[in-house]
Amino acid sequence: MTEDYTQMWTDLGLDLKAHDALLGVLGALYEKTFLRQRGRPEGMKYFDFVMSEVHGLRIRELMDAKAAGRKIFGSFCVFVPEELVLAVDGILVGLCAGAEFATDEAEKLLPRNTCALIKGAFGFALAKVCPYLAAANMVVGENTCDGKKKSYEIFKDLVNDLYVMDLPQVKNDIGRELLRKEYLRFATRIEEVSGRTIEMDALKKAIDTVNAKRSAMHRLAKLRAADIAPISGLDALLANQVFFYDDPERFTKSVNTICDELESRIRRGEGAVDKGTPRILVSGCPMAVPNWKLPTIIESSGAVIVGEESCVGERGTQHLTSNEGLSVDALIDNIVDRYFKIDCAVFTPNPSRLEHIRQMAGEYKADGVIQYNIQFCSPYQIESGPVEHSLEQDGIPVLRVDTDYSQEDSEQIRTRVEAFIERLQG
Secondary structure, eight states, X not given: OOSOOHHHHHHTTOXXXXXXXXXXXXXXXXXXXIITOSSOOXXXXXXXHHHHTTTTHHXXXXXHHHHXXXXXXXXXXXXXOHHHHHHTTOEEEEOSOSSOOSHHHHTTTSOTTSOHHHXXXXXXXXXXXXXXXXXXXXXXXXXXXXXXXXXXXXHGGGXXXXXXXXXXXXXXXXHHHHHHHHHHHHHHHHHHHHTOXXXXXXXXXXXXXXXXXXXXXXXXXXXXXXXXXXXXXXXXXXXXXXTTTSOHHHHHHHHHHHHHHHHHHHHHTOXXXXXXXXXXXXXXXXXXXXXXXXXXXXXXXXXXXXXXXXXXXXXXXXXXXXXXXXXXXXXXXXXXXXXXXXXXXXXXXXXXXXXXXXXXXXXXXXXXXXXXXXXXXXXXXXXXXXXXXXXHHTTOOEEEEEEOSOSTTHHHHHHHHHHHHHHHHO
């Protein structure tokens, strides 16, 4: 880190001893996971810097923004519309939920068979080690699964201001109208928190800003279809993770810069791996920082990940929002249309997700698909069977991996992944 942030962390109410322990573990894990890769693009140095300052300089920026009158909104889900937050000059940031921390304390409030992501969120909050949570004026929850829906009844006592958004679970006219009403209710709430009214020009600018960020990720995704993958799956996943933390315009510029570099590498026939390396599409549950276990196993076992069908991946960035409209209500309708297309497993039925997996596997020339499920995440675990059956019928090999955030099953997973890669090579 570039400076000593101890006073800032103290002012935020963090447990300094626990926070120092967390940063020590994360720093060592990051170096081992990312910095030792061969053939990394130069542009990844920006993301290395972001991660080195993810609890430092970025938090300082958020605190400076708060001092200037801006409001910070924290969220766990891609259904929270960043466009509306930016339209009130707010800042939307992802919250800590990607690792085991204070699990024993979390399990005093939650059943042991609660999914790791929910327990992770509780653990970070209970241990007071997430500066994003501490900095947020309001935390936005959403009922994308029964576990989250019920856990928010407890989580509300761990944060200053929890707002829970109701989401539809069926894609029909009734479901769309529910989402529209919820986004209008959310817009009213963030206007109250920010003291600002959502205006036409501000909302259009916000839509353009978020579209630019997503378009940069679309560009990066398409470059990964090159015959020699120009970037590792780990580095691409890192960009997808930083998507939720960084300043939007700075992030967009940095992703486009690395895309310029990757285009040059592709023209020269250079890549992050050797030609002929088995290509894997990872599909399923989101991987928040620092959930790098499965990608590390895959790419250290002789394969390369060429796409992520995930909320921290193309499910979260897939669609753009139209900025055509003559009123704020019309633009909000466009936002509703965009987010209603997200093919989260919470929806039933959910055929568009299978089509998206099939489309990505074809576009990125994937040799096989690894379905990643967080244990006890029923929506994705239940969808895994039909997805696997359909893809295998199409001649696309599939491996299902159900795991949590611990390292205890790493070698077991490695054995299965290595056998799957041998199948692809055979």
